[in-house]
Amino acid sequence: MSEGGPKPSSSVKLVLLGEAAVGKSSLVLRFVNDDFQENKEPTIGAAFLTQKCNLPNRTIKFEIWDTAGQERFASLAPMYYRNAQSALVVYDLTKASSLTKAKHWVAELQRQASPGIVIALVGNKLDLTTQSTGLEGSMGGLSLSAAANSGADGDDDEEEEDARQVTTAEAKGYAEEEGLLFYETSAKTGHNVSEVFTAIANAIPESTLKTRGGPGTGRGGAGGSSGDTFGGTGGVNLSAAGETNKDACAC
């Protein structure tokens, strides 16, 4: 570990799923680079990014697989959610059909992914709404004016009214039923983006982390490992391969 002192470091595999154009890549871009691009091109295939998240008692390294929402053959997703510890299922809260698709993904994850997977349901594009239907208080600090302005990026410039099609109550109720984390975000303003990832990091069961290298199981004395210890428990750091073979000699 190059920084953060002796805090244990764990890798967490995270997969993003959701309909095309709901803002999956934009959420990742905001989280990883704190950046936003208007009219971002669709993801082709998939993208892989990493991002460290410092919690009070440990460092989580997210290995993020951002999948293409428009993939026609539905053959890619299984390769990403396999052995993933967490999933971010994204819908566009200005497009009701995208929540239906998100529910399909949640069902597929519950059927096919690791039993302990932490799933967060995320309604993105909060900046396109003018109000947050009853949860203003708890959403904290939502800038209504900024949201209203960015609504003008849509096709309909005159449309002043709320573009929201999915109420907070509906999605939140569904998330509670299915035991999912739930957030409404704006990749554009950054609202709630880091909160989603932090919540996921906190929700990963200790036991899952332990098998990937939690506290107390660190590599005993196997010094000289710079950078990530990738897991830590039994994890072998391939990049730290000393070309020296000092104790290899049998005689």
Added chain:
Amino acid sequence: MNIESLNQTIWDAVIVGTGLRESILAAALTRAGKRVLHLDRNPYYGSEYTALSLDELETWARLHQADFHLPDLQDPPMLAKPRSYTLSLSPGLLYTTSPLLSLLVASGIHESLEFLRVGGWFIYRPDTGADETLTPVPNSREDVFNDQSLDPRAKRLVVRALKSILGLEGGSVADWTQKSLQEYLEQSSLHLPSRIISAFASLTLRHDRPGEIPFEEAERDIRNHFGSIGRFGPGFAAVIGRYGSGSELVQVFCRAAAVTGNAVYVLESDIMNIENNIPYPSWAVEKQFKHEDSIGIHLQLRSGDSIWARHLIATADNLPGGIPIVESLPKPLVEDRYWLSVCIVSNPLQNLLRTSEPPLAAGAVVYIPANALKEDSYLNTHPIYIFVHGSETGECPDGQSILYVSMKGDNKRFLDTAVNSLLNKVRDNNGSTGQILLSMKFENTVESRPLKEANRDSSLHILGKHTPLIEIPDAVLDQVIDIYGDIVGSRDTFMEKVEVEEGEPRDNKDTIFE
């Protein structure tokens, strides 16, 4: 260009099957800018390299006439949920010196993979007291000298044999080229006992008896073993990938291909027909594909899609039978038959996973010599390997382990006998031996023709049948690089590194993004 259009493209390569060689090729070709359509007839990735949950394994067993057995003794039931298991058809290890590992690092693909240590090698000895039934194979000269079971003279002889095999002694071993490992170790100046011979033989990971292993090959294997110790840390020579080893490797290569945006993946896709040297259709000639070649491969999929490709890469058994191109392929010369089993046992086998450095290793290799087990008054004719995967691999819950058993020929009943014999000798912390919670036994063949000799012409690249056993062989890479060179025109660009976007470390939720 619309990436999702299967029909309106001339693919640089269509790859059929998602085994290891196919997946490495997909990653390498797409990184070189080639457009790849990667198909698999199964609803899962990996072909013969796949890993399955408990219920998927049951389905697999039914489709492959495997012997799936759930002993009727689980009260209370001890198996966890089906998806708590990742049962691998390719649990094999990689030596730390494996060129495949170097490739993973050089290409940056290792970033999303986790490798774990294989700790000890053990020899099963039926002829001793209970505590000594499993003897660790020495990893160093110190180990040899610390071995209580050897007298001083034997220690000197073992060290001498080891030094000479490793080429550390002046003397030449050239005279032994036509001899076996056993003959070498039994020569009059060494005259080592059978249990020492077993220890040397176990390091070759070969399923032949020591008397059948050519000395030259054994020498190479043993040198490789000792040369691998210490490369990534003290005390271990080999690693396995978490979550099923080979099956996980396959997945990362497929992901690496998909990430380039140059690959399209379609599972559950069957090929109905293949024709070669067919003129491309007029749209292709007119449109974007102004290429020197005017003929290619035409594939018909069951979905009705009509596919055009410059190259086709597949193992013969992933292609449809009964069509001229496939029927005209040369048949494999000799096939070795193996019995394999996958067992879930209710014993964490921690005593086998201890190493000189904590924490526990994830895997261990147990070698049962020929004639060590008895079944209906018959002895096992060939050595048996049990590759232990502990729960650290993520393949099973804590308190259990997965045993992957392999042997050549012989009677499949020895597979369970081997596991039970091992369990009887390795008690868990409560003194319990544990039991087999599930076993699946199946037969497989391995072409004796070297992997490297792929059957290729300029556009059809047919891979030899390959069954991963206890080691993922280096030779897979040679073959892959050959085909890559044929398609790309140069081997130099094989799997060049692609930068992964990595964010600055973020603090916890106090961080506000403006």
